[in-house]
Amino acid sequence: MKVVTGVVGNDIHVVANRLIDLSLRARGFEVFNLGVNTYLEEFFDAAVETGAEILLISSLNGEAEGWGREVKLLKAKYKDLDNLIMMIGGNLVVGHGNAEDIVPKYKNYGFDLVCHQVDLNTGLDSLEEFIQKRNRK
Amino acid sequence: MSQQNNKLLIDVGSTYFKVSTNDNIEQHFRDFNKDILDDLIHRCGDTIKRFDKDDVYICSSANGGLNTLIIGITKTYSLKYATNIAFNSGINIIDTILYQNIAEYSVPSDLVDVVIIVGGIDSCAGLFSDSLYSYLAKLSYSNIVFVGSEQDAPALKEQISNLVVLPNVIDNKLHIVEDYLKEYLTNLYQQDIEGKEDIKSLYDITANQIYPTPYIVNKALPEIDTRYSVVNPFILLDIGGATTDIHYSKDLVDENIVTKNEFDRLVFKKLGVFKSKQSLIFTAKNNEFVYELLMHLKVTENIFNEQSQKATKILMQLAIFLVLCKISHYRKAYINLKFLTINSFVLTGGITKVLTKEEIENIVAFFYKKILTSEHRPVVVLDSNYDIWTLGVKGD
Numbered sequence: 001m002k003v004v005t006g007v008v009g010n011d012i013h014v015v016a017n018r019l020i021d022l023s024l025r026a027r028g029f030e031v032f033n034l035g036v037n038t039y040l041e042e043f044f045d046a047a048v049e050t051g052a053e054i055l056l057i058s059s060l061n062g063e064a065e066g067w068g069r070e071v072k073l074l075k076a077k078y079k080d081l082d083n084l085i086m087m088i089g090g091n092l093v094v095g096h097g098n099a100e101d102i103v104p105k106y107k108n109y110g111f112d113l114v115c116h117q118v119d120l121n122t123g124l125d126s127l128e129e130f131i132q133k134r135n136r137k
Numbered sequence: 138m139s140q141q142n143n144k145l146l147i148d149v150g151s152t153y154f155k156v157s158t159n160d161n162i163e164q165h166f167r168d169f170n171k172d173i174l175d176d177l178i179h180r181c182g183d184t185i186k187r188f189d190k191d192d193v194y195i196c197s198s199a200n201g202g203l204n205t206l207i208i209g210i211t212k213t214y215s216l217k218y219a220t221n222i223a224f225n226s227g228i229n230i231i232d233t234i235l236y237q238n239i240a241e242y243s244v245p246s247d248l249v250d251v252v253i254i255v256g257g258i259d260s261c262a263g264l265f266s267d268s269l270y271s272y273l274a275k276l277s278y279s280n281i282v283f284v285g286s287e288q289d290a291p292a293l294k295e296q297i298s299n300l301v302v303l304p305n306v307i308d309n310k311l312h313i314v315e316d317y318l319k320e321y322l323t324n325l326y327q328q329d330i331e332g333k334e335d336i337k338s339l340y341d342i343t344a345n346q347i348y349p350t351p352y353i354v355n356k357a358l359p360e361i362d363t364r365y366s367v368v369n370p371f372i373l374l375d376i377g378g379a380t381t382d383i384h385y386s387k388d389l390v391d392e393n394i395v396t397k398n399e400f401d402r403l404v405f406k407k408l409g410v411f412k413s414k415q416s417l418i419f420t421a422k423n424n425e426f427v428y429e430l431l432m433h434l435k436v437t438e439n440i441f442n443e444q445s446q447k448a449t450k451i452l453m454q455l456a457i458f459l460v461l462c463k464i465s466h467y468r469k470a471y472i473n474l475k476f477l478t479i480n481s482f483v484l485t486g487g488i489t490k491v492l493t494k495e496e497i498e499n500i501v502a503f504f505y506k507k508i509l510t511s512e513h514r515p516v517v518v519l520d521s522n523y524d525i526w527t528l529g530v531k532g533d
């Protein structure tokens with residue numbers, strides 16, 4: 001499966017991004033890594049150009065909230081992205097927060113999978129489960 | 138060097154032409170009642186006669202070049218990449234169409250020289266369908282080229298007659314592949330120049346290939362510091378009679394486009410001071426800062442109706458301001474230059490014969506202050522002797 005990934009906004013924390021790229025490949029995904037400093041529109045555009053089924057966004061510096069709020073509006077402008085699996089992870093708030101509050105909020109923004117300060121492998125396991133469930137349907 | 142000294146360089150523009158020998162540059166307004174060759178011979182016949190056909194080099198932007206309409210599937214990749222390649226090949230862009238909304242776009246009534254269809258990496262398929270074909274059925278065009286996913290090429294070829302298929306401009310890493318489309322467009326441009334009766338006759342006086350002027354200018358830029366002490370990064374403005382060209386260092390844009398060029402080009406087709414004077418005035422009247430600028434220059438709107446040296450000067454100053462607006466955050470074109478890091482503004486073309494350095498600095502300062510609220514002041518360099526153009530032609 002094809003995955004578009006990258007770090008959203010002005011965020012330049014690159015280490016997780018490299019690890020995500022490697023881990024996804026190791027799990028057999030075809031990866032399109034847009035790197036750090038990637039804007040929402042670039043993510044969606046890359047999904048269109050590549051025909052990716054999954055969009056995996058990371059955010060480390062606390063910017064995610066601001067971008068999260070724009071996801072629905074922007075995605076609605078695209079006619080062929082309804083089936084795109086949307087995942088986000090990293091540090092999803094500024095400072096500390098707990099997952100019970102954060103996860104529902106991001107789901108409401110339009111994400112299927114939300115991993116606030118979740119270890120990468122755990123996160124990717126949940127992605128694979130999600131895909132399997134969806135395929136069974 | 139001695140060989141280069143014996144070259145005659147001719148640039149034919151939409152409004153005037155210039156003729157340069159080693160020791161002299163002449164510039165003349167074109168007489169539109171005459172064929173270009175007759176006009177040239179009439180004005181500079183003696184000079185031309187002194188040169189062997191092998192030593193005459195001509196470039197032309199006389200017909201404003203070719204125009205293109207680009208249909209792509211995203212703004213960030215397909216449309217942006219094709220736009221970048223088209224501009225760098227010397228082609229003017231009439232419009233870009235985001236394919237998913239194609240039904241909502243109006244169809245240009247003028248003949249389009251070349252339609253570019255683009256989208257998808259090679260492993261992506263089924264991106265285009267009937268809405269494309271019904272749009273094309275309403276459009277009149279001379280050439281059509283597909284540079285998208287190789288898997289989609291056969292289907293498109295079946296539906297679109299005379300479709301030229303070239304390798305994808307987007308590779309599997311989502312990077313740009315310029316060469317094939319660039320070569321195709323440059324060749325079309327070349328054929329167009331050669332096909333125009335007017336230009337064709339110029340081959341009576343030269344044995345060399347006639348090139349598009351923007352191509353020549355772009356080629357000269359990496360060597361610009363052999364002529365001027367230009368501090369990188371810089372932008373170059375060529376404000377002509379019909380169009381305004383901007384060439385800019387790649388450092389000035391944050392781009393996902395990674396190309397071999399050090400400089401990119403952008404054209405504003407309807408922003409010239411002679412042939413497209415009316416549309417320049419129209420654009421000016423729609424800019425909220427223009428009245429303030431006119432006041433700053435101590436003139437009123439009435440200047441637009443005048444025919445004088447003063448009026449031409451004001452129009453040129455306006456053209457500089459409007460073009461800068463168009464590439465700033467204020468009126469974003471497809472690029473947005475980092476103005477605060479520009480160190481030099483280089484101006485070439487007819488404008489250097491009309492405006493002084495101070496008059497240009499005045500506008501640049503106004504722009505930085507009003508639009509960017511900045512005190513930054515890049516150095517203004519005037520290429521008043523067409524050194525850049527000369528560099529480009531000679532380099533060939």
Ligand code: B12
Binds near residue numbers: 063119
């Ligand atoms: C190194 C670092 C930097 C370096 C980055 C160098 C570089 N080019 O990468 C520098 C010094 C430049 C930097 C700058 C800043 N940083 Co910093 N930085 C860090 C630091 C110390 C380590 C980050 C790192 O590389 N970790 C190693 C990787 C492997 O771990 P990770 O990033 O956490 O990613 C893991 C998980 O989060 C997860 N993951 C990540 N994405 C995703 C996605 C999915 C879907 C899933 C499932 C999992 C997942 O997988 C990874 C492996 O398990 C952290 C603190 C920390 N200890 O985490 C702060 C930290 C991330 N930085 C922070 C801040 C605030 C900044 C600055 C704003 C500081 C400033 N005031 O200037 C700037 C922002 C710059 C910018 N434009 O982005 C804060 C963010 C706080 C927040 N979110 O509220 C942190 C958390 C420090 C802190 N505790 O305050 N930073």
